[in-house]
Amino acid sequence: MKDFVLRRVVALLLPFIQMFGIYVIMHGHTSPGGAFAGGMVVGLGVIGFSTVFGIEQGKTKMPEHVTTITESYGTLWYILMGLVGIFKGLPFLANKLAVDVGVPGELTSGGLIGLIGVGVGIRVASTMVTLFFTMMEEEA
């Protein structure tokens, strides 16, 4: 789209959209939302960018080989975090027993859940983007 105002506004808003998405991902255990919702927002930022600046431009920001890696390894991260418990001699996915979860209400109080959330967020964001690109390719 060639519209100057639209391009400017999206370019200005994009960092804030992404920042908000990351905020929601990181605060999944202390406030409403979480990794899925936050990942969605991050993905929607990229989708908004691609609709305004064109699919080609969007694909240079998130090429297919990158989304393949983030999608797979985002989920792999979940299993790896589960293994932390086993390395500490505790059951799979142990959290409170395995690591220091800190003071309730603080950012770090989720223990491994915060870290798992980062993986899930990355995965959801790249899945959203892949879905969008796939659908647009079929349209064209």
Add this chain to the structure above:
Amino acid sequence: MTAVIKTHLPVFVVAAPLFVSFLLSPMARRFGWVQSLVVGVQGLGLLLAVYLAGMILKSSGVPIIYSMGGWPAPWGIELWTGSLGAFFLLVVAGVTLPISLYAVNNLSDEVGDATRSTRFFVLYLLLAGVLAGMALTNDLFNIFVLVEVATISCCGLVSARRGPNAAKAAFNYLILATLGSGLILGGIGLVYMITGNLNMGFAGIALNGVWQDYPHVVWMAMSFFLVGFGVKAALFPLHVWLPDAHSTAPTPASAILSGLAVKGYIICLVKILFGVFEVHLLDVFRLDQILVLLGMLAILAGSILALAQGELKRRLAFSTVAQVGYIVLGFGLMNIKGVAGTLFYLASHAVIKSTLFLAAGALISATGKTHVKDFAGVGRKMPITMGVFSIASLGLVGIPLFSGFVGKWYLLLGSLEVGNLTAAGVIGIGSVLCAIYLFPIIRTAYFEPAPEDDWQDPGVPQRLALVMLGIAVIGLGVLPGPLLQLAQKAAADLLIIP
């Protein structure tokens, strides 16, 4: 180290295939590694499953309970490795290994280039991990999640072959399976509403106390589960998606879908019916008779429909509908012999049907023909493929010394024990029909002259896979011992007989 692996065995069995499947897709360029990883993790899975089953057998059925994250039962999620779980896990691991071996270097014709084949393996391992999860889970909501993941990977596997037929079959399956998922979720919701528990053991205890206050809710939940899992397991009137989906999928996918995926849903249904509602309630609500009736219908209808099919893979797909009938009928008998027989039949059908589909796929890709009458003389040209196909056919019909016989024998004994002569008759008629739709293929292959064609057995990994499965069919028939013992323990656990 071994002690660590031993304590966390149930988790590793489920997580290892999932772990590898998430590792694969960025590795598409090194397709050799992808294949060796898949076969390797399946081999490891089989070892772990055998060990786990041995542990259960040795402790004579004392379950291994694993609390995820260290949270105990009503709050946390449990992996419950009882005799049923160990049994089904063994079946899953034993059948997925040969199927993945068959897929090695053999997907390019049916699926496509390395990227597409890698995606196929991702879905395949996802399904294998989820089936292992279905075997071990003891949580109602976990069952729902596993069922959903299995459905999505099945749809992906069906549509892995390019072309409009595959897309149409996958879409049909997706719509019907989603309906099934909705019903299952509804059933879980109803159970949770009146029991307040998602853990199956605790839900069962709570239900025992309150079911008299909510008879209609219990009735509705049961029917939701029966219809929901019935759609997914292709129980006779709800089987309409299966023939298209299983006959258009690529060969290894047909094998795992027909051999294992359908049974995963049946195991989930059985876990819920016998674990939450328990025998007493099934008896009160006459569900045993409904299961027997549905099973008999499925056996007759599936066999007759299979007779009418000219295409080899469609015939095998309809035969699966009939065999699901046997399995459901056996669970309806509600005695040790019937249930143990049906579990053994489930295992033997998993082996036999994957053998038949793999052999059929090899025949079709070598000859380029699909109709059952086109395979004249194949027996001479492709001795291993057709030999294994014949062994599996004999097994499916239930000839003594082949694995199907043991299961059918116990099913017969079970139905005679409850005095249900009709069921026994239907089991016999089903076997005869099965012979009628399978033996002509063998006759054409061996006793009719071959056209001058250069047909050959498939490559080494494929032959190895076929031979492994063929040996399993005979082995389970000649020495059913340990597996049958495990099945009997599982039956006793399900029926709550000490």
